[in-house]
Amino acid sequence: MSQQRTGSPGNTPGTPDFPDIPEATVARLPEYLRALHSLAEAGHDTASSESLAVAAGVNSAKLRKDLSHLGSNGTRGVGYNVERLIGQIEHVLGLTTLRAVALVGVGNLGHALAGYSGFTTRGFHIAALFDADPTRVGERINNLVVRHIDELAAVVDTCRIAIGVIATPAHAAQGVADVLVNSGVTSILNFAPCVLSVPDGVDVRKVDLAVELQILSFHEHRKAALTGTVTL
Numbered sequence: 001m002s003q004q005r006t007g008s009p010g011n012t013p014g015t016p017d018f019p020d021i022p023e024a025t026v027a028r029l030p031e032y033l034r035a036l037h038s039l040a041e042a043g044h045d046t047a048s049s050e051s052l053a054v055a056a057g058v059n060s061a062k063l064r065k066d067l068s069h070l071g072s073n074g075t076r077g078v079g080y081n082v083e084r085l086i087g088q089i090e091h092v093l094g095l096t097t098l099r100a101v102a103l104v105g106v107g108n109l110g111h112a113l114a115g116y117s118g119f120t121t122r123g124f125h126i127a128a129l130f131d132a133d134p135t136r137v138g139e140r141i142n143n144l145v146v147r148h149i150d151e152l153a154a155v156v157d158t159c160r161i162a163i164g165v166i167a168t169p170a171h172a173a174q175g176v177a178d179v180l181v182n183s184g185v186t187s188i189l190n191f192a193p194c195v196l197s198v199p200d201g202v203d204v205r206k207v208d209l210a211v212e213l214q215i216l217s218f219h220e221h222r223k224a225a226l227t228g229t230v231t232l
């Protein structure tokens, strides 16, 4: 996942209740949270920085530095209190209440996202589905009825939706982003392979599996070159 150019500055100014945290640290907090939930489910009350770092797939020095931004330094010889750290990270990420998300574009990808029930345990619920195709409007997925995109503004207001997910073809994505922003949505997750233009104060993140595969392709290509199978 990458952060596209957004309409807001990189770091939110810190306050005593909401510390200034580097973007790179914020990007790793969900991994720490996932690792902590796994440790809690396995019955661990505490976790050393080393065991937490292994579970999260980072090195322990980086993990300690990241967690120090939250004011969490652990206890020497004991480590971190798992439940307390879960609470701190959820507080910083704003996950203490379920966030309502609107999904626009209910085709192949949108169907899969709408049908996935795992978002709720991670702090989100898909509150509304939208599409422009009249043949899709009215379809029921996971107890939600697909609505026409023209209804988006009213639903965003009623359901207090702040996050929009775009799963339309690239040519439609900017128009959908404009509708979302004009309706009051201030964060967008974009699956369409294009760059969106948004005003100040709107955050955009982009998911592109093809980009991730191309990066893996680079590593495959380099490994082959190093072993002499192919030349760069």
Ligand SMILES: NC(=O)c1ccc[n+]([C@@H]2O[C@H](COP(=O)([O-])OP(=O)(O)OC[C@H]3O[C@@H](n4cnc5c(N)ncnc54)[C@H](O)[C@@H]3O)[C@@H](O)[C@H]2O)c1
Binding pocket: 104, 105, 106, 107, 108, 109, 110, 130, 131, 132, 133, 136, 149, 167, 168, 169, 170, 172, 175, 176, 190, 191, 192, 193, 207, 208, 209, 210
């Ligand atoms: N990020 C990734 O890793 C990834 C992976 C797969 C697909 N994609 C992208 O996700 C998008 C969706 O792919 P798909 O295979 O589901 O496509 P799809 O054609 O099956 O579905 C797209 C849906 O968007 C709807 N739509 C079109 N214009 C619209 C508009 N203006 N307002 C509302 N709805 C509109 C269509 O009616 C359709 O239901 C594409 O941009 C594709 O490139 C991204």
